[in-house]
Amino acid sequence: MTEVKKVLTIAGSDSSGGAGIQADIKTITVHGMYAMSVITSLTAQNTNGVFGVLDTPPEFVKKQLDCVLSDIRPDAVKIGMVSSAAIVRAIAGKLREYCVKRIVLDPVMVSTSGSRLLAADAVEALRTELFPLADLLTPNLPEAQCLCGREIKTAGEMEAAAKEIAGALRGGVLIKGGHLTDTADDLLYHNGEYTWFHSERVQNPNTHGTGCTLSSAIACNLAEGYSLKESVQRAKDYLTGALKAGLDLGAGSGPLYHAYGIG
Numbered sequence: 001m002t003e004v005k006k007v008l009t010i011a012g013s014d015s016s017g018g019a020g021i022q023a024d025i026k027t028i029t030v031h032g033m034y035a036m037s038v039i040t041s042l043t044a045q046n047t048n049g050v051f052g053v054l055d056t057p058p059e060f061v062k063k064q065l066d067c068v069l070s071d072i073r074p075d076a077v078k079i080g081m082v083s084s085a086a087i088v089r090a091i092a093g094k095l096r097e098y099c100v101k102r103i104v105l106d107p108v109m110v111s112t113s114g115s116r117l118l119a120a121d122a123v124e125a126l127r128t129e130l131f132p133l134a135d136l137l138t139p140n141l142p143e144a145q146c147l148c149g150r151e152i153k154t155a156g157e158m159e160a161a162a163k164e165i166a167g168a169l170r171g172g173v174l175i176k177g178g179h180l181t182d183t184a185d186d187l188l189y190h191n192g193e194y195t196w197f198h199s200e201r202v203q204n205p206n207t208h209g210t211g212c213t214l215s216s217a218i219a220c221n222l223a224e225g226y227s228l229k230e231s232v233q234r235a236k237d238y239l240t241g242a243l244k245a246g247l248d249l250g251a252g253s254g255p256l257y258h259a260y261g262i263g
């Protein structure tokens, strides 16, 4: 019998395959793991933007979660686009009911192309319902700014924001530096300790789905049993490789190439 780690992604579908559920399934598969998905929303999007969003009814999100969690227990879970407060509550209720462990929460709010992917009134639900369940929260700079209500530009401001956001969490917070200009340094704050993950900026404008890829790779590494720090470092290395692979698809900000280490 083949033993394999199982990773569940709870996220939105990206019809162009660069972000969301599709990026997560590619990442999980390339990590040699078994991917499962609970779809919170259908988006009609491509590299130019998001042209439509159709949310899954919350009862149907619950039904998907019941089917997966009662049958194949995931070793880790990644949560991405959750759309509405009702969907947030549906997910949180089921994760508590099934005592799901190793949860990475990517608080997706606005797409790279500028479309809102989380209703404004759902931010509070995210904070009260899902933050307490997460082992790691992975906001990008605009999301971290939204969560602490002020501008973040310097390394010192990133550290202060991480500490403040972590106050509402059980686990750690990773503020991603993809929106910085000179570097792509990410900051982890966990158990009172700061760890910086430094990275050169890859000169590739095709960054659609970087956040989704990073968070699902972290979930894979947690499923494998790595520590939080090791999981973030390995995921960052994977992400940098997928950016460096230099795929150039579509007219806008294109997707990453996941199979760069294969073949």
Ligand SMILES: Nc1ncnc2c1ncn2[C@@H]1O[C@H](COP(=O)(O)OP(=O)(O)OP(=O)(O)O)[C@@H](O)[C@H]1O
Binding pocket: 019, 111, 112, 139, 140, 141, 176, 177, 178, 179, 184, 185, 186, 199, 200, 201, 202, 203, 204, 207, 208, 209, 210, 211, 212, 213, 214, 236, 239, 240, 243
């Ligand atoms: N040009 C780049 N070179 C190297 N690393 C990058 C680059 N752009 C983003 N990253 C890295 O990608 C990861 C995701 O960060 P980012 O801030 O882009 O997240 P995000 O905005 O949530 O992503 P998404 O595009 O999916 O919304 C981080 O580890 C970040 O440092």
Ligand SMILES: Cc1ncc(COP(=O)(O)O)c(N)n1
Binding pocket: 011, 012, 013, 014, 019, 020, 021, 043, 080, 081, 108, 110, 111, 112, 113, 117, 207, 208, 209, 210, 211, 212
């Ligand atoms: C379904 C879905 N989930 C997440 C994102 C964020 O990714 P990006 O910021 O790269 O557009 C997205 N565009 N679509």
